[in-house]
Amino acid sequence: MNTERTDAQPAVTVIGLGEMGFALAGAFLEGGHPTTVWNRTSEKSGPLVAKGAERAATVRDAVAASPLVVLSVKGNATARALLESAGDALAGRSVLNLTDGTSAEARAVAEWVKGQGAEYLHGQIMTIAPGIGGPETVVFYGGSHAVFDHFHPTLQLIGGRGTLISDDAGVPTLYGMAVHGTMWGALNGFLHAAALLSSEGIAVQRFLDDAGPSVTALLGSLPVLADEVDRGEYATPYGALQHHRPSVKDLVRESEARNIDVEFPGYTLGLVDKALEDGHADDSYSRLIEHFRRQ
Numbered sequence: 001m002n003t004e005r006t007d008a009q010p011a012v013t014v015i016g017l018g019e020m021g022f023a024l025a026g027a028f029l030e031g032g033h034p035t036t037v038w039n040r041t042s043e044k045s046g047p048l049v050a051k052g053a054e055r056a057a058t059v060r061d062a063v064a065a066s067p068l069v070v071l072s073v074k075g076n077a078t079a080r081a082l083l084e085s086a087g088d089a090l091a092g093r094s095v096l097n098l099t100d101g102t103s104a105e106a107r108a109v110a111e112w113v114k115g116q117g118a119e120y121l122h123g124q125i126m127t128i129a130p131g132i133g134g135p136e137t138v139v140f141y142g143g144s145h146a147v148f149d150h151f152h153p154t155l156q157l158i159g160g161r162g163t164l165i166s167d168d169a170g171v172p173t174l175y176g177m178a179v180h181g182t183m184w185g186a187l188n189g190f191l192h193a194a195a196l197l198s199s200e201g202i203a204v205q206r207f208l209d210d211a212g213p214s215v216t217a218l219l220g221s222l223p224v225l226a227d228e229v230d231r232g233e234y235a236t237p238y239g240a241l242q243h244h245r246p247s248v249k250d251l252v253r254e255s256e257a258r259n260i261d262v263e264f265p266g267y268t269l270g271l272v273d274k275a276l277e278d279g280h281a282d283d284s285y286s287r288l289i290e291h292f293r294r295q
């Protein structure tokens with residue numbers, strides 16, 4: 001472990017030593033930062049103290065110990081309550097809240113923290129705990145540019161691909177949800193496909209070996225969709241909604257014939273049918289954004 005301290009290694013406090021907070025505190029210690037920790041269940045700090053961390057007796061002591069106060073707990077109501085318990089120790093600190101929640105919750109914590117005379121940065125970590133410290137680990141930050149710039153070398157210890165995407169503390173969580181929402185849609189589609197393939201006795205890995213390039217090429221269509229949605233223009237020379245319909249219908253029919261759940265492709269068929277009924281047969285698939293917007 002690197003325990004030598006330099007000016008680039010300011011003291012850091014970590015509040016919350018769950019799976020993620022424990023990994024964060026470990027990364028700061030490993031990076032040579034004097035690290036103070038606090039957790040509701042204080043015994044969890046034992047292995048970190050053994051590596052040189054200071055265990056604070058109270059949240060107030062923990063906040064007072066470092067210019068950078070990092071939170072990683074379950075829910076922003078808890079994060080806010082813990083920060084409130086620090087009282088006037090919060091003034092002048094930089095708070096980095098890495099607690100997940102909605103954009104409104106993040107903004108509410110940000111406003112309250114700023115009202116206490118502290119700076120606020122919110123972070124959305126896009127990895128599981130073992131990925132902390134990885135050079136490719138993505139973290140979306142929103143809030144104080146000054147905190148992001150000042151503590152940049154420290155933030156690099158969380159993930160090598162940390163970017164400040166907005167001065168609005170609510171935006172990082174939206175980015176995270178957008179990635180996760182895309183992921184779950186793709187994962188559900190893939191698992192439905194896997195059920196279809198395995199009903200024929202085809203190993204899913206074998207399918208990926210053969211069809212991998214077709215599957216990964218799908219990502220290449222996202223910038224086209226993004227551009228159409230941003231412009232609100234759905235005209236397309238190829239692959240209009242009317243050409244999707246027969247393929248989606250075949251997927252539903254094939255699934256029914258194999259006694260595979262049809263809810264997922266059936267949902268897609270419903271969206272396409274509605275768009276065709278509304279006269280959008282010649283439009284790009286991106287026209288379906290109107291369904292999700294519930295205009």
Ligand SMILES: NC(=O)c1ccc[n+]([C@@H]2O[C@H](COP(=O)([O-])OP(=O)(O)OC[C@H]3O[C@@H](n4cnc5c(N)ncnc54)[C@H](OP(=O)(O)O)[C@@H]3O)[C@@H](O)[C@H]2O)c1
Binds near residue numbers: 040073078100
């Ligand atoms: N784990 C991951 O891989 C991962 C990945 C990305 C983002 N995150 C996010 O990171 C944050 C922390 O997640 P985690 O996985 O570390 O959760 P976790 O392992 O369940 O730990 C939860 C933490 O919150 C504390 N806590 C819960 N209720 C509390 C209360 N009322 N008062 C004080 N402390 C309380 C717990 O303290 P005790 O130890 O005393 O129970 C613990 O430190 C969450 O927002 C999560 O979504 C986690």
